[in-house]
Amino acid sequence: MRADVAELAVEIGPLRLRNPFLLASGIWGESGESLAGAWDAGAGGVITKSIGSAPRPGYPNPTIESYSDWGLLNAMGLPNPGIEEYPREVAAARARGATVIGSVFGGDAEEFAELARRLAATGVVALELNLSCPHAEGYGTEVGSTPDDVAAIVRAVVREVRVPVIAKITPNTPDPAALAVAAEKAGAAAISAINTVRGLAIDATLHRPVLAHGLGGLSGPAIKPVGLACVWQIYSRVQVPVIGVGGISTSEDALEYLMAGARAVEVGTAVARDGIGVFGRLVSGLSERLDALGYRSAAAAVGAAHTAPS
Amino acid sequence: MRADVAELAVEIGPLRLRNPFLLASGIWGESGESLAGAWDAGAGGVITKSIGSAPRPGYPNPTIESYSDWGLLNAMGLPNPGIEEYPREVAAARARGATVIGSVFGGDAEEFAELARRLAATGVVALELNLSCPHAEGYGTEVGSTPDDVAAIVRAVVREVRVPVIAKITPNTPDPAALAVAAEKAGAAAISAINTVRGLAIDATLHRPVLAHGLGGLSGPAIKPVGLACVWQIYSRVQVPVIGVGGISTSEDALEYLMAGARAVEVGTAVARDGIGVFGRLVSGLSERLDALGYRSAAAAVGAAHTAPS
Amino acid sequence: MRTVVRVTERVLETPSTVTLRFPYEAPAGPGQFVMIWFPGDDELPMSLSYTGGSSKGVTIKAMGETSRNVQRLRVGDAVGIRGPYGNRFDLSARRVLVVGGGSGSAVLAPAAESAAASGAHLTVALGATEASELLFRRRFEDMGADVEVATDDGSEGTHGFVTVVAERLLATERFDAVWTCGPEVMMQKVARAAGPRNVPVFCSVERQMKCALGMCDACALGPVHVCVDGPVFPAERLLPLEEFGRSHRDPSGRRVPFGTR
Amino acid sequence: MRTVVRVTERVLETPSTVTLRFPYEAPAGPGQFVMIWFPGDDELPMSLSYTGGSSKGVTIKAMGETSRNVQRLRVGDAVGIRGPYGNRFDLSARRVLVVGGGSGSAVLAPAAESAAASGAHLTVALGATEASELLFRRRFEDMGADVEVATDDGSEGTHGFVTVVAERLLATERFDAVWTCGPEVMMQKVARAAGPRNVPVFCSVERQMKCALGMCDACALGPVHVCVDGPVFPAERLLPLEEFGRSHRDPSGRRVPFGTR
Numbered sequence A, B: 001m002r003a004d005v006a007e008l009a010v011e012i013g014p015l016r017l018r019n020p021f022l023l024a025s026g027i028w029g030e031s032g033e034s035l036a037g038a039w040d041a042g043a044g045g046v047i048t049k050s051i052g053s054a055p056r057p058g059y060p061n062p063t064i065e066s067y068s069d070w071g072l073l074n075a076m077g078l079p080n081p082g083i084e085e086y087p088r089e090v091a092a093a094r095a096r097g098a099t100v101i102g103s104v105f106g107g108d109a110e111e112f113a114e115l116a117r118r119l120a121a122t123g124v125v126a127l128e129l130n131l132s133c134p135h136a137e138g139y140g141t142e143v144g145s146t147p148d149d150v151a152a153i154v155r156a157v158v159r160e161v162r163v164p165v166i167a168k169i170t171p172n173t174p175d176p177a178a179l180a181v182a183a184e185k186a187g188a189a190a191i192s193a194i195n196t197v198r199g200l201a202i203d204a205t206l207h208r209p210v211l212a213h214g215l216g217g218l219s220g221p222a223i224k225p226v227g228l229a230c231v232w233q234i235y236s237r238v239q240v241p242v243i244g245v246g247g248i249s250t251s252e253d254a255l256e257y258l259m260a261g262a263r264a265v266e267v268g269t270a271v272a273r274d275g276i277g278v279f280g281r282l283v284s285g286l287s288e289r290l291d292a293l294g295y296r297s298a299a300a301a302v303g304a305a306h307t308a309p310s
Numbered sequence C, D: 001m002r003t004v005v006r007v008t009e010r011v012l013e014t015p016s017t018v019t020l021r022f023p024y025e026a027p028a029g030p031g032q033f034v035m036i037w038f039p040g041d042d043e044l045p046m047s048l049s050y051t052g053g054s055s056k057g058v059t060i061k062a063m064g065e066t067s068r069n070v071q072r073l074r075v076g077d078a079v080g081i082r083g084p085y086g087n088r089f090d091l092s093a094r095r096v097l098v099v100g101g102g103s104g105s106a107v108l109a110p111a112a113e114s115a116a117a118s119g120a121h122l123t124v125a126l127g128a129t130e131a132s133e134l135l136f137r138r139r140f141e142d143m144g145a146d147v148e149v150a151t152d153d154g155s156e157g158t159h160g161f162v163t164v165v166a167e168r169l170l171a172t173e174r175f176d177a178v179w180t181c182g183p184e185v186m187m188q189k190v191a192r193a194a195g196p197r198n199v200p201v202f203c204s205v206e207r208q209m210k211c212a213l214g215m216c217d218a219c220a221l222g223p224v225h226v227c228v229d230g231p232v233f234p235a236e237r238l239l240p241l242e243e244f245g246r247s248h249r250d251p252s253g254r255r256v257p258f259g260t261r
């Protein structure tokens, strides 16, 4: 028996997570049984697919392109069964004991607010706002790309719901911290960063984009530096907790995010490469690393890289 | 003897390049002899290190972190001998016959204009504006992150010089095409995209950022999808030629950029992995691929992915 | 990790089904599938109907828009391939009953072929709407299998569902395993007939697929992801699932009963 | 690709020079260097003074701020290592004259050690400001080399520059090769003395280094990049260069004559 085992539970505002590892939105989140499966595999909480007002088939295939073991480009196109049907999936996951965080996307503040209200009613413990969905089909920019947009959406949602609201920030911006500050001022209880990085794949032999939609979002190891930079910048400008996302597949990656300022992390693409068992490995790996470095808890490591002795 | 060999020479406005492969700014560009070396190795043109008003040592080491074979993070901090000393390096490269493009960076439009004027006087065939340098030390955003900034800088430079002005666009923006459109309207003869993607590396054992500066810029294969997306978006919104940069290390990569809309490409990080011989391989590889796909010239492939038959 | 290949051979197997052969080096086994991209059109999961060596193949039945368009592909046309994905049939059984309906033979034929080559004895129950649609009948015969057929219209063999043939065979002969692929109701019936006789049944199932990497949840079937946990499952894993044989999920993730759009 | 290691051994070689040993698996050979990061301080290029096996070492002379700070590192302290980078000494010569000045012995000692182990005969001309600063004198003696010393203050051996010793040795003995590392003016003199006698001279040179990957141009010396083309060069490659022995470039890339800041 080891005398000291680091405490892995973390708090995101009023929310207590049994460990810092959340299933990222869009991964395994279409069905309640899958959400429950990720919870059973050891996730500290699971985030639903981003849910919209109406059922959406998403873009046609090809929807993904993968790059050896360092990256994945996707343009799923936010497929989801819609807010009408989705509550049964949340119920299925909750029935199995999962800590479920809802994710919603909309075209404007009003739509976000209405979706949030309805998803909150299913008993999710928090709501994450996907502030990186395209404004309109085929057009490059995103709903949450200016501080004003972000503030308007967060404000509208916070008025509607009592659960903590997490603003998920895009990396495709000159100043992610400015978006986070806007979200915090508007009442967000936490900031998550990042969503995918805008990208495109071309097949030269076929002289066309690979993804049916053309533009997509890059995820996986390649974006870890990008996510770390955003978390680093955001952490030093907001008071609310930050949740790190982007390229996390090992406990070392997660620890780097904690030290950059994340209080919890989300894991997406790693599920594709390593299977859902990745959560078990992340949990035990982080525990060992924290012990080895002498941290008594995951929380104690949060932001450590900002205060390194020189 | 093959009957048809694709023409590799391309035109960027009034500028004719013997092939589409340019040495990217910041790579081998501190000394004139190195620039000449890249030219001798087969580059279609060489871009100088970004030159500022005064000599700058750059940030202390560590200035780079590498990720297996897919990426590199750097925060060199724009080291350069300053505009006073640098002309001798351009002269040395030109004496060896190199097609030299100058690169400058500044804190505002006025500084850019003055630097451009002085560098243009050295006989560079074009000027690239590095519109991605930090506004101020340690602060995250960049000089060229809004269309207004970009327009003001380009306008000021275009007034001062007669050589074609290339605006180099940051990927850390919601809408790269908007920056490109602003540059075009202000008189840029071409757009180059992209500079590095904002990133950070943390060492968890040492609980501190790896780079002395903290934040850095990601380059190499990992950012190819990001660069392709920017070129793709820019190409469909401007008339002037686009120059693709980011993660190019094979002729296939280059061809993808051409098809996304680039008329020429810049090669940076690949020089670290593959040596300067990469230029020779890129030139011959592109020639073969164009032949195999039935293109009579590199120029004929430009934008091909925008008009794919469905 | 996508490879663009050119079709080297095209065989019209039935009036509605075409086989495309192409060079593809990645090792694969019977049961596995690829994601095949028809440029300008959809990318679809397709079982490898030829799994060995460097010339692979898929056998595609005209169903919806893409699979209909694909019938027009010609030798020399380019397609994108990624994979193979998913698991393989366990080829250790020595006496195997193969039950195929419609395009199900596409995945069953290479499995049967491998088993036959290593000495297994195969009995094949083959079903189709009509005689001309019986897929790979000749291929099964060529490997020395006993082939019995059923057609919906009675144009050949038993008049009616192939399940009738399968039930009779299960009642009269002894098998170590049943391999089946076809409509889920068919597979359900086969599994229920084999269960009491303690013959393990392996079903190859189909679901909506997008990533094929076990990530996007498009292919979720209860607790499993068909793309990585399957497509081949022991029937006892499937029978308890509420959705098996009853509903699948459309591209948006809505649950849709079989037989409706 | 950076590894954080902990110092396992610390040896004070001279009053101003310390050797740090640490576990580092990557294979390396004499002549190569690592980029060693002293957290909270600079990252510097350092030749490996111990290149074999999994316990590597560097030997650091107090020069500027970082290399002075480093003298205070203790066993158990963490440093970051990347590399090894650069080329190696050609160890095929059988009669070698080794000429080291100051910390130059750091890179020459492992080369000499390897050559001696395979039967080469070594003569070492070692120079330093004063007797106590003669680096690795004992290590050279232990490998069976003939060691001759020179000190600037005459506290031991020849009074004056080590080049005087080297010139005398070159005039009186026969060598297949000369290996040298130290101030460039020293190496220049050695090369000029050996040239007429047709003895090839290999110099290990130092330049400003940042990337160590052949990309940033910080280490450019005429047409070569010391980090990837060197650090070991045949003298005839260096002697024609305008900068060799005369100037280097400061961190901004400005050309600075040696001996000035």
Ligand SMILES: Cc1cc2nc3c(=O)[nH]c(=O)nc-3n(C[C@H](O)[C@H](O)[C@H](O)COP(=O)(O)OP(=O)(O)OC[C@H]3O[C@@H](n4cnc5c(N)ncnc54)[C@H](O)[C@@H]3O)c2cc1C
Pocket (backbone or CB within 6 Å): C033, C042, C044, C045, C046, C047, C048, C058, C059, C060, C061, C062, C063, C064, C065, C066, C067, C068, C103, C106, C107, C205, C206, C207, C208, C209, C231, C250, C256, C257, C258, C259, C260, C261
């Ligand atoms: C692992 C795997 C392996 C496969 N292997 C093969 C194979 O070897 N050969 C082969 O031909 N196919 C195979 N398929 C099926 C194939 O991927 C396609 O689903 C099929 O070709 C139809 O695609 P489509 O886009 O042309 O048609 P779709 O437009 O998707 O329509 C397909 C058919 O299903 C009907 N349909 C569509 N939606 C519904 C619905 N909601 N409810 C009920 N019916 C609906 C349509 O009316 C049509 O008849 C496999 C699928 C999987 C998952």
Ligand SMILES: Cc1cc2nc3c(=O)[nH]c(=O)nc-3n(C[C@H](O)[C@H](O)[C@H](O)COP(=O)(O)OP(=O)(O)OC[C@H]3O[C@@H](n4cnc5c(N)ncnc54)[C@H](O)[C@@H]3O)c2cc1C
Pocket (backbone or CB within 6 Å): D033, D042, D044, D045, D046, D047, D048, D058, D059, D060, D061, D062, D063, D064, D065, D066, D067, D068, D103, D106, D107, D205, D206, D207, D208, D209, D231, D250, D256, D257, D258, D259, D260, D261
């Ligand atoms: C490939 C390679 C291998 C090396 N191997 C070793 C080794 O094994 N052992 C070792 O001790 N060092 C080695 N060095 C040198 C080492 O990297 C450092 O340069 C040295 O330790 C001084 O670093 P510093 O930061 O402490 O000093 P700095 O602050 O860089 O100053 C170093 C010294 O040089 C002087 N100086 C600084 N700038 C100038 C200038 N412009 N002109 C003239 N003098 C100047 C300073 O006054 C000071 O005396 C190697 C360098 C290279 C490139």
Ligand SMILES: Cc1cc2nc3c(=O)[nH]c(=O)nc-3n(C[C@H](O)[C@H](O)[C@H](O)COP(=O)(O)O)c2cc1C
Pocket (backbone or CB within 6 Å): A024, A025, A026, A027, A049, A050, A072, A074, A076, A078, A103, A129, A130, A168, A194, A195, A196, A218, A219, A220, A221, A223, A245, A246, A247, A248, A266, A267, A268, A269, A270, C215, C216
């Ligand atoms: C296939 C896929 C689907 C995604 N869908 C969503 C989504 O619906 N909503 C959302 O906020 N983020 C979505 N994301 C982004 C992820 O939640 C995450 O922010 C991103 O992938 C970076 O993390 P990773 O590198 O661990 O994958 C999706 C990512 C992928 C790869």
Ligand SMILES: Cc1cc2nc3c(=O)[nH]c(=O)nc-3n(C[C@H](O)[C@H](O)[C@H](O)COP(=O)(O)O)c2cc1C
Pocket (backbone or CB within 6 Å): B024, B025, B026, B027, B049, B050, B072, B074, B076, B078, B103, B129, B130, B131, B168, B194, B195, B196, B218, B219, B220, B221, B223, B245, B246, B247, B248, B266, B267, B268, B269, B270, D215, D216
């Ligand atoms: C070490 C290094 C230094 C760079 N310095 C500059 C610079 O001075 N000016 C500039 O515009 N871009 C600079 N860049 C960016 C490159 O020119 C290029 O835009 C970027 O690296 C992406 O291309 P790559 O993936 O081929 O490296 C630098 C990149 C690297 C890696």
Ligand code: FES
Pocket (backbone or CB within 6 Å): C208, C209, C210, C211, C212, C213, C214, C215, C216, C217, C218, C219, C220, C225, C226, C227, C228
């Ligand atoms: S197809 Fe995406 S999880 Fe199976």
Ligand code: FES
Pocket (backbone or CB within 6 Å): D208, D209, D210, D211, D212, D213, D214, D215, D216, D217, D218, D219, D220, D225, D226, D227, D228
């Ligand atoms: S140190 Fe960067 S090129 Fe040599």
